[in-house]
Amino acid sequence: MSRVGVLLLSALSLTLAASGCRKPTPSAGPGDAGSMASGDAEVPKVVQGATRPTIQAFASATELDTFLKELLEAQKRDRSRVSRSGKSEAQPSPPAAAAPAEAAADSKSAESVTNVQHAGVDEGGIVKLHGDYLVVLRRGRLFTVKVGDGSLSPVSTVDAFGPDVDPRGAWYDEMLLSGNTIVVIGYSYQRGGTEIARFELGADGRLSYRSTHHLRSNDYYSSRNYASRLIGQKLVFYTPLYMALSDADLYRSFPAIRRWRKDATPADFKRIVEPTRVYRPLVASQALALHTVTSCDLSAPELECSSTAVMGPHGRVFYVSPSAVYVWMTDWAGRSEKAVPRSIVYRMPLDGSAPTALRAVGGPVDQFSFLEGTDGHLNVVVRADAAGDGMWRAEVTQGDVALFRVPTSAFTSEAAEADRSRYAGLPRPSGYMFQNRFVGDHLLYGSGSGWGRPSPGAGTLYAYRFAGGSEPVTLDLGHGIDRIEALGRDALVVGTDGRDLHFSPVALEGRPVAAPRYTRPGASQGELRSHGFFYKPDSPSGGTIGLPVRSAGKPGAAHLREGSASILFLRNDALKLSELGDLASHSEGAVADNCRASCVDWYGNARPLFFQGRMFALLGYEIVEGEVATGRVREKRRVSFAPTGSALQIAQ
Numbered sequence: 001m002s003r004v005g006v007l008l009l010s011a012l013s014l015t016l017a018a019s020g021c022r023k024p025t026p027s028a029g030p031g032d033a034g035s036m037a038s039g040d041a042e043v044p045k046v047v048q049g050a051t052r053p054t055i056q057a058f059a060s061a062t063e064l065d066t067f068l069k070e071l072l073e074a075q076k077r078d079r080s081r082v083s084r085s086g087k088s089e090a091q092p093s094p095p096a097a098a099a100p101a102e103a104a105a106d107s108k109s110a111e112s113v114t115n116v117q118h119a120g121v122d123e124g125g126i127v128k129l130h131g132d133y134l135v136v137l138r139r140g141r142l143f144t145v146k147v148g149d150g151s152l153s154p155v156s157t158v159d160a161f162g163p164d165v166d167p168r169g170a171w172y173d174e175m176l177l178s179g180n181t182i183v184v185i186g187y188s189y190q191r192g193g194t195e196i197a198r199f200e201l202g203a204d205g206r207l208s209y210r211s212t213h214h215l216r217s218n219d220y221y222s223s224r225n226y227a228s229r230l231i232g233q234k235l236v237f238y239t240p241l242y243m244a245l246s247d248a249d250l251y252r253s254f255p256a257i258r259r260w261r262k263d264a265t266p267a268d269f270k271r272i273v274e275p276t277r278v279y280r281p282l283v284a285s286q287a288l289a290l291h292t293v294t295s296c297d298l299s300a301p302e303l304e305c306s307s308t309a310v311m312g313p314h315g316r317v318f319y320v321s322p323s324a325v326y327v328w329m330t331d332w333a334g335r336s337e338k339a340v341p342r343s344i345v346y347r348m349p350l351d352g353s354a355p356t357a358l359r360a361v362g363g364p365v366d367q368f369s370f371l372e373g374t375d376g377h378l379n380v381v382v383r384a385d386a387a388g389d390g391m392w393r394a395e396v397t398q399g400d401v402a403l404f405r406v407p408t409s410a411f412t413s414e415a416a417e418a419d420r421s422r423y424a425g426l427p428r429p430s431g432y433m434f435q436n437r438f439v440g441d442h443l444l445y446g447s448g449s450g451w452g453r454p455s456p457g458a459g460t461l462y463a464y465r466f467a468g469g470s471e472p473v474t475l476d477l478g479h480g481i482d483r484i485e486a487l488g489r490d491a492l493v494v495g496t497d498g499r500d501l502h503f504s505p506v507a508l509e510g511r512p513v514a515a516p517r518y519t520r521p522g523a524s525q526g527e528l529r530s531h532g533f534f535y536k537p538d539s540p541s542g543g544t545i546g547l548p549v550r551s552a553g554k555p556g557a558a559h560l561r562e563g564s565a566s567i568l569f570l571r572n573d574a575l576k577l578s579e580l581g582d583l584a585s586h587s588e589g590a591v592a593d594n595c596r597a598s599c600v601d602w603y604g605n606a607r608p609l610f611f612q613g614r615m616f617a618l619l620g621y622e623i624v625e626g627e628v629a630t631g632r633v634r635e636k637r638r639v640s641f642a643p644t645g646s647a648l649q650i651a652q
């Protein structure tokens with residue numbers, strides 16, 4: 001990343017912080033969350049000795065203790081050296097350690113309303129469907145709305161945290177459902193770490209609180225990725241833990257969990273990773289993070305979790321396939337301005353077997369840079385300057401582009417260097433706001449406006465058949481590339497020209513070609529999150545598209561504080577798009593919801609919903625049902641589930 005890119009990211013961070021939003025981790029460089037290591041930093045003896053050609057776990061607690069003590073002493077010496085040399089401002093301290101800073105399925109439920117990357121791998125979101133009920137997470141509360149039997153009526157609401165939990169300084173971001181169990185995932189700056197709150201969804205749609213557990217972690221937030229996945233009854237997290245050691249507790253940066261009670265103390269944390277499931281670093285560095293994959297069994301009466309952790313550089317992107325979690329770690333310490341950063345990509349199987357790895361160069365932008373294909377290959381889009389997906393780092397990237405394609409069998413405990421033949425160089429787009437997506441057997445990518453204000457952009461989409469290795473195709477769409485989605489076997493690209501919002505279908509059978517686009521005059525995207533879009537197919541070449549929109553000129557970040565104006569619905573017939581119309585929101589300006597926690601919509605607040613042969617628009621605290629007649633969508637009815645208001649009686 002150039003200095004311009006860092007300045008752009010800093011400006012975005014300052015804008016968000018000034019608006020009262022979640023603050024990003026301080027960043028001194030492209031991919032390092034405040035690394036203590038510099039090019040001439042002293043590398044501790046124990047790390048040099050531990051840097052081996054193969055992946056090795058610690059053999060015992062004693063061996064791990066020795067490693068951590070020597071690492072701590074090396075960190076102390078380096079801090080002292082930096083302080084004496086007056087370089088302390090060049091490399092900020094790493095983020096606070098994850099130790100808590102204590103302060104005074106029936107068949108109906110199989111229908112998904114979440115636009116997931118992989119079928120069968122659910123992602124934490126703000127709305128889920130279970131049987132006859134929609135469950136919505138918004139502004140620190142959970143709501144249920146009955147939709148079964150043709151109804152549309154609010155039923156229940158509860159706080160998204162326990163009755164004895166102080167929600168100040170906490171963000172409740174994601175929700176998942178497993179059977180009748182609702183899991184809310186949040187991050188608490190006050191208590192430190194990830195919160196896992198469990199609720200029960202009754203047969204009558206009423207909500208009841210069960211328990212809260214705290215998992216040590218640094219803030220998992222990403223402007224694009226989601227922290228949690230659900231595969232069957234297995235809840236899977238990726239959490240970074242930056243290794244800021246102290247004499248008082250060498251293990252304060254290690255994954256641990258506790259069940260919350262009002263008088264809970266740090267002593268209640270129980271470590272959930274064995275020394276033999278902690279893997280030594282393959283890169284010599286003091287600026288280590290513990291990249292941790294935690295799995296929890298939601299079928300157990302008491303929450304049972306276990307972790308696997310790999311030590312490595314801070315810069316990271318993670319991706320969850322149906323079979324494994326991939327963590328791409330990038331080492332930026334001591335890198336010259338023109339050199340491509342060194343990386344290690346780990347494959348951590350979901351069956352709990354030992355991780356394997358490959359050494360690589362460059363880095364992916366986000367989870368959509370990955371595809372574990374059914375052909376036994378891992379495909380990853382890499383850029384020379386990609387900073388990982390923590391906070392807003394995915395929004396500012398640059399540098400050369402390549403497709404890294406390798407058989408999954410190449411991942412071994414030897415962590416070999418990937419052969420150069422595994423990289424296919426691709427055209428480099430202009431702009432920082434890089435978007436990429438695998439659709440069918442093609443990779444599509446380009447750049448747009450992202451979280452900033454709409455701008456024309458280059459309007460160039462690149463399409464590359466990654467399995468066949470054909471030459472990339474360049475398509476001039478005439479608008480920026482802000483969203484890339486699958487339309488069956490083809491694709492849809494959404495973006496702005498600075499004034500209007502455009503929807504460009506792309507046919508991918510044979511040589512990629514752009515089909516005629518649909519334009520919504522004077523509009524902007526209402527949501528940037530992948531979950532904001534949904535495509536409901538009803539034939540191999542047809543279906544309905546839903547996407548939140550708002551007025552022209554609004555920046556992508558507007559969803560943090562504003563609701564979308566409406567959900568726009570389009571009809572796709574063999575890549576011919578036609579407007580069905582939209583379902584609009586009513587003004588929420590008068591709604592006083594007495595928000596106590598999570599009062600910024602980090603994951604958005606609008607979603608198109610299709611289920612049971614019906615269509616809906618979730619718009620803030622409203623759900624609007626629509627129906628299509630004579631080729632147009634019209635409002636059938638709406639309901640508000642806001643926690644205050646004379647029109648609503650919700651059972652507590």
